[in-house]
Amino acid sequence: MSGTLYGVGVGPGDPELMTLKSARLIANAPVIAYPAPESGESFARSIAAAHIKQGTEELPIEVPMLPDRFPHEVYEGAANNIARHLSAGRDVVVLCEGDPFFYGSFMYLYDLLAPKHTCVVVPGVSSLTACAAAAGHPLAGRNSLLTIIPGPLDDAAIANQLRSCEAAAIIKVGRHFGRVRKLIEAEGLTDSAIYVERATLEQERVIPLGDIPENRAPYFSMILIDKGNRPGQADPA
């Protein structure tokens, strides 16, 4: 009997924003895996820590921070490790920041393992809705379009989307912050943009984009834009 691979969303950061299901699966898992920096603590593991039982086997997946190169070999190595447990009949729970299928790295493991093993994806609270809650502003109006724009896209692609969108969330801002802010300014959208950093964590920061003094942002940051409404103002009826 082969084990089951679970991709489990642990939510955006506040450990209380994990689902009951994720908490149960993590507590019962014989083996857990999670992305981890080359040194320091895994964010996903820190969110789930209270539910990890002593004796659980842990497989940290050490992902080097290479901005321009995708570390195939890291995910292939991790998938091989996980596959060994699955083939031996042990379930493996992969902890995923936010939601496993909302721009998460879990999809690489899924692609490598799903063809040969039973995989179950357990959705979690994504950074998208966590940032909207933190900003105190709905993501989009009643029947508005909402566009998710990854910050690493090139200038033309981002500008094009900013021009045509109704509401947008720019994700993976991080080191692209200065460039993305200039593009938003060039489209005259700064007053409709709100910046959210480390949503749901103690260090959460919500601030109108135009009021940010510095020109850089951490990895866990997002910019929300709503052309229909300036953030903080009520929707017109």
Add this chain to the structure above:
Amino acid sequence: MSGTLYGVGVGPGDPELMTLKSARLIANAPVIAYPAPESGESFARSIAAAHIKQGTEELPIEVPMLPDRFPHEVYEGAANNIARHLSAGRDVVVLCEGDPFFYGSFMYLYDLLAPKHTCVVVPGVSSLTACAAAAGHPLAGRNSLLTIIPGPLDDAAIANQLRSCEAAAIIKVGRHFGRVRKLIEAEGLTDSAIYVERATLEQERVIPLGDIPENRAPYFSMILIDKGNRPGQADPA
């Protein structure tokens, strides 16, 4: 001391996909409110039922299903009822299907109540990521755009988005199913589209769009499109 209004996401349907935080707030709430049909059970309440304590005061918000007219008076009446509790110092927890700020009706109450009362929004698992999990397919590739398209939009708006999108989720499909399917066919995207109905519930149904015999869909349905990949196929590296 005025009470606090909590907009609490209860997730997409499976009661185990509620967050620990939502479960705690619901269990401790002196007053809960939730959308309800004119007859029959409230879906949001049914998700949260196990956490509602005896003696909790309940305010069902009876929302008539009027496809083309927004029931302002219903939300105004509900906001007045809720405001009376808040002014008397009682916290009110509003149960929201999915996430409160992902196209939810909570935003109407929020607009009416947030200017005068303390409001806290607690994000939940949205139908967006629940449907992706059910479909076994990531919403979008690594740095792909993702567009959320409400089904009630007119033909030209939907066709325009289908043409320019990379990945898309068409929400609120319901009675627009036949029309939306034709638009997807016209753009040659049927083979890239997967239909998900009642994600995470017992009656969950996941099926390639082209394989659906009937020409209607329930309210809780979504169509996911990924031009980069046919659903079920692995991402190219």
